[in-house]
Amino acid sequence: DVVMTQSPLSLPVTLGQPASISCRSSQSLVxxxxxxxxxxxxxxxxxxPRRLIYKVSKRDSGVPDRISGSGSGTDFTLRFSRVEAxxxxxxxxxxxxSWPYTFGQGTRLEIK
Amino acid sequence: QVQLxxxxxxxxxxxxxxxxxxxxxxxxxxxGAWWNWVRQSPGKGxxxxxxxxxxxxxxxxxxxxxxxxxxxxxxxxxxxxxxxSVTAADxxxxxxxxxxxxxxxxxxxxxxx
Numbered sequence: 001d002v003v004m005t006q007s008p009l010s011l012p013v014t015l016g017q018p019a020s021i022s023c024r025s026s027q028s029l030v031x032x033x034x035x036x037x038x039x040x041x042x043x044x045x046x047x048x049p050r051r052l053i054y055k056v057s058k059r060d061s062g063v064p065d066r067i068s069g070s071g072s073g074t075d076f077t078l079r080f081s082r083v084e085a086x087x088x089x090x091x092x093x094x095x096x097x098s099w100p101y102t103f104g105q106g107t108r109l110e111i112k
Numbered sequence: 113q114v115q116l117x118x119x120x121x122x123x124x125x126x127x128x129x130x131x132x133x134x135x136x137x138x139x140x141x142x143x144g145a146w147w148n149w150v151r152q153s154p155g156k157g158x159x160x161x162x163x164x165x166x167x168x169x170x171x172x173x174x175x176x177x178x179x180x181x182x183x184x185x186x187x188x189x190x191x192x193x194x195x196x197s198v199t200a201a202d203x204x205x206x207x208x209x210x211x212x213x214x215x216x217x218x219x220x221x222x223x224x225x
């Protein structure tokens with residue numbers, strides 16, 4: 001299985017400040033079709049996950065452009081140009097390149 | 113707007129079978145997407161269970177060995193999950209999702225006698 005490792009696991013951030021979460025995979029996530037199936041999800045307490053980013057850097061509908069994804073191969077990053085109160089919760093990366101699909105452990109973003 | 117809704121018993125006895133159905137509205141289950149099940153144990157992260165295409169082609173997480181079956185019912189626009197020989201470790205919130213966007217609200221299933 002592809003192991004997804006996120007860091008940090010806890011991310012206290014001051015409102016309005018930038019922040020980033022790292023996600024590393026144990027093997028390349030480039031699929032034979034040339035695409036890289038790395039997604040990012042946000043989960044608030046008591047809610048289901050919501051996908052924010054797919055294929056490394058493509059934003060889902062309604063995701064603000066202050067949130068961005070980047071990376072390649074085995075090294076990926078989710079960035080917030082400035083953190084807002086609505087961003088609190090847990091963030092997961094997930095690889096959809098090879099079965100079984102696997103998630104990172106999650107990063108808890110909180111406001112200082 | 114696509115919506116998914118999980119339904120099924122919230123309590124299953126040990127060694128029994130967990131059965132959940134995901135009812136899809138706002139989209140056709142044979143639209144070309146892969147339909148997935150994911151679970152989240154209390155206070156833990158996300159674990160992918162399996163996926164199915166409208167043709168019936170499916171893929172499963174080997175960690176469930178041969179306990180899991182995902183099926184699709186195109187006439188009812190829904191897909192289902194069956195997990196056999198459950199133990200307390202299978203207690204979790206089970207989510208259905210269309211290619212990971214969007215997700216259902218989740219169904220808590222507790223395994224207990």
